[in-house]
Amino acid sequence: MTNSEIVEETITFVKETLKNAEGGHDWFHIQRVFNNSMLIAKEEEDVNILVVSLGALLHDIADAKFNDGDESLGPKMAEDFLLSLGVPKRTINHVTNIIKYSSFKASLTDGKMKKKLFSSKELKVVQDADRLDAIGAIGIARAFNYGGFKNRALYDPSIPPNLDMTKEEYKKSEAPTINHFYEKLLLLQDKMNTDTGKQLAAERHQYMIDFLEQFYQEWNPLKNLS
Ligand code: ADP
Numbered sequence: 762m763t764n765s766e767i768v769e770e771t772i773t774f775v776k777e778t779l780k781n782a783e784g785g786h787d788w789f790h791i792q793r794v795f796n797n798s799m800l801i802a803k804e805e806e807d808v809n810i811l812v813v814s815l816g817a818l819l820h821d822i823a824d825a826k827f828n829d830g831d832e833s834l835g836p837k838m839a840e841d842f843l844l845s846l847g848v849p850k851r852t853i854n855h856v857t858n859i860i861k862y863s864s865f866k867a868s869l870t871d872g873k874m875k876k877k878l879f880s881s882k883e884l885k886v887v888q889d890a891d892r893l894d895a896i897g898a899i900g901i902a903r904a905f906n907y908g909g910f911k912n913r914a915l916y917d918p919s920i921p922p923n924l925d926m927t928k929e930e931y932k933k934s935e936a937p938t939i940n941h942f943y944e945k946l947l948l949l950q951d952k953m954n955t956d957t958g959k960q961l962a963a964e965r966h967q968y969m970i971d972f973l974e975q976f977y978q979e980w981n982p983l984k985n986l987s
């Protein structure tokens with residue numbers, strides 16, 4: 762099988778597997794992460810495009826949140842599928858490592874420890890591509906979509922963002938969606954690995970800053986009148 766046939770087969774597999782996935786992690790999220798990955802990879806040197814492609818396509822194949830926190834399911838599904846296509850063992854290992862270590866939640870909370878366990882150029886590309894999809898216009902849309910799903914307030918001036926939450930507290934938090942910008946989204950720009958990722962993140966970051974400014978203006982239209 763040629764590399765492009767392997768990628769085509771994987772696209773078909775991922776589309777089928779994610780057909781009932783929730784909005785934040787549906788096929789279109791994967792497609793955007795794949796496209797972002799290609800955009801970043803072509804500007805970087807010595808990147809294995811097959812590994813990046815398969816890593817991007819399979820990175821959310823089984824989200825632990827929806828599988829009782831079982832983080833081994835995604836890598837296992839990817840491994841079984843890639844074995845069935847006859848993909849070399851070494852490539853499969855690299856791809857499953859990308860799936861294990863690409864979660865931006867992992868990198869925000871216990872990233873230091875995990876980064877030591879595995880690191881590669883290809884992981885950095887996929888991680889950047891996934892983070893980009895959490896910021897900018899798409900990031901804003903995903904955040905409010907998530908907040909709506911969880912029945913959260915848009916904003917509540919009496920509940921300030923909390924930057925010191927543990928992972929457990931964060932999971933239980935029912936804070937308004939605006940808080941998520943300060944607790945996570947505005948921090949992602951500084952977590953980018955690649956130069957291209959950093960550039961793209963800077964544009965998207967500014968877009969969120971502008972959005973927040975406009976949001977507060979509309980929230981409190983009398984503020985600057987006297
Ligand atoms: P990923 O699977 O990419 O690691 P998550 O599952 O944590 O990310 O989040 C998926 C999407 O939902 C992201 O766009 C993220 O910003 C958004 N999201 C996660 N938690 C919240 C929250 N508490 N409030 C608003 N949006 C959130």
Ligand code: NI
Binds near residue numbers: 790794821891
């Ligand atoms: Ni993702």
